[in-house]
Amino acid sequence: MVEVPDSLQCLFTASVTEQDGSYRIEIPREEVEQSGLDVGEFYRVGVLTHVGASSTNTPPDVVPSVEHREVRGPPVDEGEIREVTIETLGEEGDGIAKVERGYIIIVDGGEPGATVEVDVHTVRENVAFAEIVESES
Structure with missing residues (x-):
């Protein structure tokens, strides 16, 4: 195999x-x-x-x-929690991460170079939107 x-x-x-x-x-x-x-x-x-x-x-x-x-189809699902690395910032200041097959996840508040856990809330054919999962402190 x-x-x-x-x-x-x-x-x-x-x-x-x-x-x-x-x-x-x-x-x-x-x-x-x-x-x-x-x-x-x-x-x-x-x-x-x-x-x-x-x-x-x-x-x-x-x-x-x-x-x-x-x-x-998209390699992520709505409601999925996953770890991503923010590669760059988009035009409106959101973090941009790429996952399998180059699929893009736009992360509200993501900073370049940061590896964060995100909650995917919206999935489209070529892009998903996610929020950073706040850690309990």
């Missing part, structure tokens, strides 16, 4: 094509837009053999089995 790290930003199926003497795998537009990838930046890419595939160079018992993992 292939272990998928939490830092995974997108997961999709594509074919390898040949073009002008090189090989290409195209990333669907929606994957770039939903995962928060920045065009022109460098990313690590892993290529997995699909289940049941085999090659003349690889014995069938060596081909990894890949568990299908649905990665659509």
Whole structure:
């Protein structure tokens, strides 16, 4: 079984094509837009053999089995409490944290560099809003 790290930003199926003497795998537009990838930046890419595939160079018992993992939709739920690190400030001074697949959580009162526990109160397709959980003192 292939272990998928939490830092995974997108997961999709594509074919390898040949073009002008090189090989290409195209990333669907929606994957770039939903995962928060920045065009022109460098990313690590892993290529997995699909289940049941085999090659003349690889014995069938060596081909990894890949568990299908649905990665659509927000990776957080309303009412969820989670720890995040504030990366920067937004235009209106709110903290901005990124979690799985580059999904953004806007944190009221968050300061850059702070790792805080937040209560997610509103979830949308591409962004969530959260409040810092006050510790009892």
